[in-house]
Amino acid sequence: MRSTTRVRVASAVLLAGGSIGVYAAVTTATAAAGATHVARAHSAKAAGPSVKRFDLNGYVIVTDYSLGRNTGNTFRQTYRHGTVQGVPIKGPFVGTKFPAEDYVAMPIGNHELYVAWQDPKTHALVDVFVMNFATRVVYDYAPGSAHPESSGTVTVQKRGSHPLP
Numbered sequence: 782m783r784s785t786t787r788v789r790v791a792s793a794v795l796l797a798g799g800s801i802g803v804y805a806a807v808t809t810a811t812a813a814a815g816a817t818h819v820a821r822a823h824s825a826k827a828a829g830p831s832v833k834r835f836d837l838n839g840y841v842i843v844t845d846y847s848l849g850r851n852t853g854n855t856f857r858q859t860y861r862h863g864t865v866q867g868v869p870i871k872g873p874f875v876g877t878k879f880p881a882e883d884y885v886a887m888p889i890g891n892h893e894l895y896v897a898w899q900d901p902k903t904h905a906l907v908d909v910f911v912m913n914f915a916t917r918v919v920y921d922y923a924p925g926s927a928h929p930e931s932s933g934t935v936t937v938q939k940r941g942s943h944p945l946p
Contacts, residue, residue, distance in 0.1 A: 833924060835886040835894060838862045839941030842912070843870070844919045849931035860884065860941065865898060867908075882907050888946035891915065916946050 796917040837860035845855040854872035858865055865884045869875045889895045891916035898908040911920040912935045919935035937945070 811880060835888050835946065836862065836943050837865070837884070837886050837894075837896070837941055838943075840937065841939035843936045843938050844910075844912075844921065844933060845871070845936070846919075846921070846931045846933035848933060849921070850923065850926060850928055852930035857938070864901075867898075870881070890946075891930070892945060895945065 788881060796849060797798075807946040829907065840858075840860045840861070842858045843855060844846065844918075846852055849873075851872075854874050855870050856874075857868045857870050859868070863883055864881050866881045867879050869877055869879075881900045883904075884896055884898050886894050886896045889911070890913075894910075894914075895910045896910040897906060899905065900907055906924055908924075913919075914935065917934045917936065919933055921931040921933075923929045923931070
């Protein structure tokens with residue numbers, strides 16, 4: 782049991798580190814694109830990284846997977862204050878009932894969120910996402926198998942009260 786928790790925590794840390802690396806690469810590419818972008822990159826650098834949480838309350842997000850473990854599945858994620866309900870709406874998992882989970886969301890770049898779902902009782906990671914709303918790409922890491930990675934598209938079906946970063 783402890784080994785599984787360690788693997789989950791280590792996986793989340795690796796995913797977060799990778800997300801930060803992607804953010805750094807995008808920021809560098811943006812800065813090279815022109816003077817306007819350089820000014821934005823410098824102002825973002827001055828602020829530094831943040832661990833500020835983002836409230837997804839009211840958002841309904843649809844993820845449609847074309848790569849990895851969830852290939853062929855589409856899920857509707859309905860967010861409330863601190864909880865999320867994922868429901869398969871297309872693909873082999875339709876009809877599967879998943880419990881509501883706790884979540885933490887943090888902005889990690891322009892139009893990007895890192896979202897971690899946690900078991901409400903044990904706080905174990907259940908699912909981890911990096912969502913880029915500008916490119917509509919989602920990366921998903923769902924612990925529990927030899928190949929837990931998935932990727933596909935992310936779409937906002939309904940907006941919450943806070944604008945996306």
